[in-house]
Amino acid sequence: MIKVSVLYPNNDDNTFDFAYYLDQHMPMVQRLVGDACKGSEVEEGLAGGAPGQPPAYRAAAHMYFDSVEAFQSAFGPHANAILADVPNYTNIAPMLQISAVRA
Template identity: 35%
Template sequence: MYCVTVIYPRAEDGHFDFDYYRNQHIPHILKLLGDNVQRVELRRGLQAVDGTPAPFHCLLNTHILSAEQFQSVMAANADWVANDIPRYTNLQPIIQIDEIL
């Protein structure tokens, strides 16, 4: 099994619309990925352990069965994904695919 991790680093001039991301963007992505998705976890960064603002606005973990299928779907829908990002943030996401051990 694999986990796609998407994080949005906090920036001084950054904004993030959780309502749009949670209610529009993620459901569309999940529909595209279909049965490949096993579990999704969305987290909003609140604070670091020292009480300062969290280093990330948002963290998304999507557990999938096939990294290849994920990459294929994302490549086929790259324009839609890129065009949708400005609807909820001006931040550049960091994305990685992890193997769950």
């Protein structure tokens, strides 16, 4: 099992429309990648580690797939459409990380 994390770094001039992301973008992504996605979750950054410190990430989304190949096969054909939707909810350049789920 792998986890694909899409991370949105936080800074002072970024914007993020969570309503759009949750109601439009993520359902579109789920529909496009289909059953290859075994589950997903979305996080909203609230705070950093020290009192008063802002979160390192404004938002993060995590999607689970059986393998890197399963992710690439499901995502690849739709990558342009998915990425074209990003300006509809944020001005942040997303960062992607693929991780092995160990526990």
